[in-house]
Amino acid sequence: MKPKVAFVCVGNSCRSQMAEGFAKHYGKDLIEVYSAGTDIAKEINPLAIEVMKEVGIDMSSHFPKTIFDIPKEVDFLITMGCGVECPFIPCKVKEDWGLPDPAGKPIEEFRKVRDEIEKKVLVLIERIKKEYYREGK
Numbered sequence: 001m002k003p004k005v006a007f008v009c010v011g012n013s014c015r016s017q018m019a020e021g022f023a024k025h026y027g028k029d030l031i032e033v034y035s036a037g038t039d040i041a042k043e044i045n046p047l048a049i050e051v052m053k054e055v056g057i058d059m060s061s062h063f064p065k066t067i068f069d070i071p072k073e074v075d076f077l078i079t080m081g082c083g084v085e086c087p088f089i090p091c092k093v094k095e096d097w098g099l100p101d102p103a104g105k106p107i108e109e110f111r112k113v114r115d116e117i118e119k120k121v122l123v124l125i126e127r128i129k130k131e132y133y134r135e136g137k
Helices: 015-026 046-054 107-132
Strands: 004-009 032-037 074-079 091-096
Touching (some): 015 046, 015 107, 074 107
Parallel strands (some): 004 032, 004 074, 074 091
C-alpha cells in the first residue's frame, strides 16, 4: 500500500495545489497525493497554473477541494504555513512548511514559492523512499 500524503492550506488555490502537482509528478509510483483547504477558494489561482506550466506540470484540470474530499487518515499531513488549524486528521507525520502566500503578488513571487515547494517535495519523496521502500519493508 502506498503512503498517503496530503497538502493542506486555507484556500487550496495555490501552494497546496503546487505541492500536489510536484508530488504527483515526482512520486507518481510511490505515493498517493491529495491537497485540500479549510476554506476553499472558487478556483485555482491562474498564476499558480502559469508558473507550474513553466516547469512542465499542467494544473489546468485542478480544482479546490475541502478536507472532507481527502482520506480520513493519511501518512503525511503537510500544511503550507498559513496557520491552518485543521480538524483532526489522523496522520503518522505532521509538518508545517512555513511558505509565504504569493496570492496578490507579482508572478516572480509565485516562482520563488514554486521553487521552494519543489525542493521540499523532492526531500519528502526521498524520505518516503527511505522509510517505506527500503529492502525488506
